[in-house]
Every structure is written in structure tokens, then in C-alpha cells.
Amino acid sequence: MVFxxxxxxxxxxxxxxxxxxxxAPWAYLGAMLFGALSRxxxxxxxxxxxxxxxxxxxxxGKGGEDGSPLLCEGTDPETP
Numbered sequence: 406m407v408f409x410x411x412x413x414x415x416x417x418x419x420x421x422x423x424x425x426x427x428x429a430p431w432a433y434l435g436a437m438l439f440g441a442l443s444r445x446x447x448x449x450x451x452x453x454x455x456x457x458x459x460x461x462x463x464x465x466g467k468g469g470e471d472g473s474p475l476l477c478e479g480t481d482p483e484t485p
Contacts, residue, residue: 408453413443 417439424432445451 406450407445408457409451413439413446417443419464
């Protein structure tokens with residue numbers, strides 16, 4: 406349930422960094438827009454998109470389709 410929050414927060418900080426470097430008013434507006442969308446996604450509890458599992462695997466993340474962590478198969482959980 407945090408996919409959109411993280412996505413929009415990342416875009417918010419990216420636009421804010423661009424705005425600080427370029428002093429462009431449109432970049433500040435973009436940062437505010439993505440910040441508001443990030444808060445809206447959190448408050449409205451937007452569900453994760455169906456492609457979240459594929460994106461997680463594509464970016465090298467670990468976890469199941471529902472975002473739960475997977476245990477390594479064939480390893481002993483007692484060993485570090």
C-alpha cells in the first residue's frame with residue numbers, strides 16, 4: 406500500500422532538487438503537486454498496482470507478489 410506514496414515522494418524530491426538548481430517556478434510547482442499526490446495516496450490508502458511484483462523483480466527487489474519477504478529456499482534459518 407506504499408507503492409504510490411514512495412513513487413510520488415521520489416518524484417517530489419527529484420523535482421525539488423531540479424527547482425533548487427534551476428530556480429524554475431514550474432519545478433517548484435511540480436514538487437508541490439507530487440508531494441500532494443504522495444499525501445493523498447497515503448490518506449486514501451490507494452491499493453498497489455497489479456504490476457508491482459513484476460517491477461520489484463525487475464529492479465532486483467526481494468519479496469513476493471504481495472510485497473511480503475521470501476525466505477531463501479534450501480537454507481537453514483538458524484545459520485547467519
